[in-house]
Amino acid sequence: MTPEIPCNNPSCFFCSMNEPDPVHRKAKITNCFKEMPLKEDQELVLALSGLWSIATTQPEDPEFPSLGIFECMAKLIQKGITDQYWLLRDQNIYIPYYAAHIIGSYTMYKARFADIAVRSGVVLPLMEILSGKISWVEQRVAVRALGHLASHERTFGAIAVHEVEIVKLAMELASNCLDMVYEKFVSVKEKKRVKYHSDLLTRGLGGLKTENRKAEEWASQLQCWSLYLLNCFACKERSLSLICNEEFLKGLCDMWSWLTIRTSPCGIGLIRTLCNTKTGRESVANLGELIEGLCNIARSSDNWQYMAIDCLLLLLKDPDTRYKVIDFAALFLVDLVELRSLGERTKVGEAITQILLQDYHKVKYGSLRLKTTKAEKALEEIWDLKVERIKKEKLMPENEMEEKKLMVGLLKQEGNKKFLSGHIKNALKIYSKALYLCSLKMRQERIVLYSNRAQCYLTLRDPEAAISDATRALCLSNVVSPHSKSLWRRSQAYDMKGLARESLMDSLKFVNGRMKHTKSVVIPCYAARMINKQMHATWLFGAAKLKMCNRRGEEVQKSNRQDYIYHCRLIKEKGSVFGLPTILEEPLFENRGRNLEKGMRLKKRSLSSSRSAHVKFG
Template identity: 70%
Template sequence: MNEPEPSVRRAKLSQCFKEMPLRDDQEHVLVLSGLWNISMAQPDDPEFPALGIFECMAKLIHRGIIDQNWLLRGQNIYIPYYAAHIIGSYTMDNPQFAEKAVKSGVILPLMELLRGKMSWVEQRVAVRALGHLASHEKTFEAVVVHEVEVISLAMEIASNCLEVVYKEFVGIKARKRPKYHCDLLTRGVGELELQSRKAEEWASQLQCWSLYLLNCFASKERCLNLICNTEFLHNLCGMWGGLVNLTSPAGIGLLRTLCSSKTGRENVANSRQVMESICNVSRSSDDWQNMAIDCLLLLLKDPETRYGVIDIAASSLVDLVELRSLGESKMVGETISQTLLQDYYKIKFGFLKLKSQEAEKALEELWELRVENIKRDKLMSEQDMKERQVLVGKLKKQGNQKFWTGKIEKACKIYSKALELCPLNFRKERIVLYSNRAQCYLLLKNPAAAISDTTRALCLSGTVSPHSKSLWRRSQAYDMKGLAKESLMDCLMFINSRIKSEHTRRVRIPYYAARMINKQMNATWLFANAKSKLCIKKEKTVDEYESKGEYQLQEMMDAKNMGFPGKPMI
């Protein structure tokens, strides 16, 4: 590496890459660690790929899999991990390097790691590398050779990896954790807490990278019937990467891709559980809210899935029709309105009957809001507007008085009356009215209605400066429904909005919000379900053991009472 003459240096490196898989040298790990650092820092440098690094890495992985004695000698057990990681780093954004890697034979060794020939740690870097290879047009075909197996393994890993990581690392005592896993996770300098934190991050990446690999196939409409397995789609709804990996769209990203194909749309639309999950994300503070809305719009634009989706999602989408922008997407609410109302006349005049009365009512309300009320407001004079504003203000005060005297249902009705009369361009007044009515619904134990009203208030307030009270109230409503992730996201946004507010810059996080975050962080912990399942299995094992013990004791008692030979009478 320190050779000053470039030609001599390249010749030595090329020779080193050829000989490394054949030699037993305890310094291999140090060399690979250095190559790992270089591949991460300079992934576009063509020198090492041109000198045979991919073939070297492929052979090292292969040797680690077939030669257990060599693998367990010294520090060789670290080698397959570093080798697969180096392949993934060089092929991430460089199609030319990816082609060279495929020609060097990296696919088969990576497939062995993906099959779990070593551990979840190596699976993580293998699925990462295969995902990068599958993302490039020219190397995708090389991965397609193993299409069914790759997809099946990726689905299995995505569904079960959190349980595996918890069972094999996070959930066991520190002294039982594989030392090389600990060293790789923390670079040899971490304590128990850091190990667990990094394991959570890596487990999330393993799941998300598996979904990314599946996404590469789904985007090309390959094996969609296999990917659209009903159980897997249900599991997909809960795959969100956790707070440790918010940069990945995870499950909702794959659902968005599936909704771009006819087969995918049919399977997604046929699952009420999946549809309801998408609706929840569409009305949340999730970073991928826009993808959930895209899913619903794609399903609505398909005549084959449109009316089934309207039955389930209409009431959720109507809450979003006044959303102006979401990230880079503009006129989001207007797009939703047009999509929902494009054939409303069929329903309005009795040519079409929906299965859900709730959906029909939601569309009727949307028509009233976006058509009739706009016409009404255009016909109102400036004086009429002022009078309406005064009247709405009086009704709001009346509603507040009823609320503070404990007459919640009456307050709710007054707020509803005020909303009916309030012109659409009085956005601030409508935000407060929706939010106040949502508080009434919370006290009346109607979280669904509270979510609807708070979502409408938040759409009116916009995403740049969301109405903080509505965020907190929606967080409470989602908590009442047992939707911990949605509740957590809203609560975090609520705290963020308070911190940003000039008036509350010095105010600490409210105790009630901190308590909610603590509750939902525990509920949404990446390994929460894995821990629960493991505890249930342990309880079953104990129960079976105890039952077996009781049965054996009963046999002994029966034998004693019946005077079986060999059983002394006591």
């Protein structure tokens, strides 16, 4: 066995780590941190890699923060920025990334460590990275570290000293990071990519697909952490005049990362923080595009649905912003007044009802006029549903209630027959009559009727009405196990409107619920097609690709889905989007498919899809 060669380097980091005596070990590691910025050998990168691994796995261990690691990392970052010759020699290019990541990991949870880091001078070097002095890879870990420092009360002041510069940089990153990562990495051919970027992304494992997947994840994180840093300022009502920039606010609803970072509320989280401030509410209320985005999220299966509802309720509570948004918001929130719970929140529908109806009598008797009659009708509908009908049903005798229940059952059967024979409009009227007769206590019957009527609207190519009815059915159904047909029908309706994100969320929830209910691992083919379509339509780098193609003067083909992804939101026409067929197949129960197909042919109401729609009603 070959004997180990003794190390002659007195400041060797690995020898210091192996020192058995605690006192000597502490002194040696302290000396290592002082010597590291002066080193010129290959061991430095290996030492930084080891420290990075320790920091990410043991971020609350006080040993290294107490021995001078922050000052060492700050000097290494500064050296990499100021000395390009040193940075590009050997493997030193990795050092600023590791150093910024180590700072961020140790300051994540402990305010005491963050305080040490600030006093060690890490803020200015991190800001240099944030400004783009090296590359987007380092920006990702720098904004993460600054976000952690800004989140602690003890160290926020040190970040706030550079408030304007940091806020502007964070806003620019949040808005442009996807374009930047796509242009500088994803769109670059494999052989021409910056090697150390590829190595950091894959850790030496995987090929092109792994690199692209990780690049998407890191770009999303860069955007999320930029928004988190902005949120730290917004929470303290700092720099609101900068953050409430009109163009920046318009893009916040589209800054979402559910598929890559499920724990981050991203843009919607920052909007809610702004809506908790007077300045923020006034800025948000003036942007119709942003209000529409909030309304769509509030009426979807998005993880952050409750945040969108919070934003709208905060705007409606403020008398200065209430009448700027109520005409539009009431049209969406009317579908949510029977929502019982959402996550840990209970009586969500009751809260919506109280806020919407707080001045209903003024509207009813003419002392207050809303801008649109649709909004007034929505409030009238809420009043009738949540006040008048409850009063009537309390006084209704049991025998009359039973008669109505029998009548509802007969009407439902008649409506089903009309639909299956192709008389869609007649079926719609019958379902509406049944809903009018339905007692509020007949939740299951109302779920089925709303869902069936949503299918009628789908067939008649009225996606907005279909979304409304499907949403009402879902609000009445079990939150843990929502009505699957309503989810699928709403997903199709969102697809008609070109709202790919909302359609995707409903499709995923539909598949999860169906697999849980049937204990099957097979995804239905029609759902798989919808998910595949919407995944393409919500590709993180889609808008970036389109912009780059336009800049290069390349002809953009409408048949290429990825070139038109985020622009689906701009298309509000009925029917397919950018030549993509709207997926309307619903082969849940094929035993009645032939009857429907025959009826649809007879009435010349066949769908635009070449495939027939198969539907079963309750």
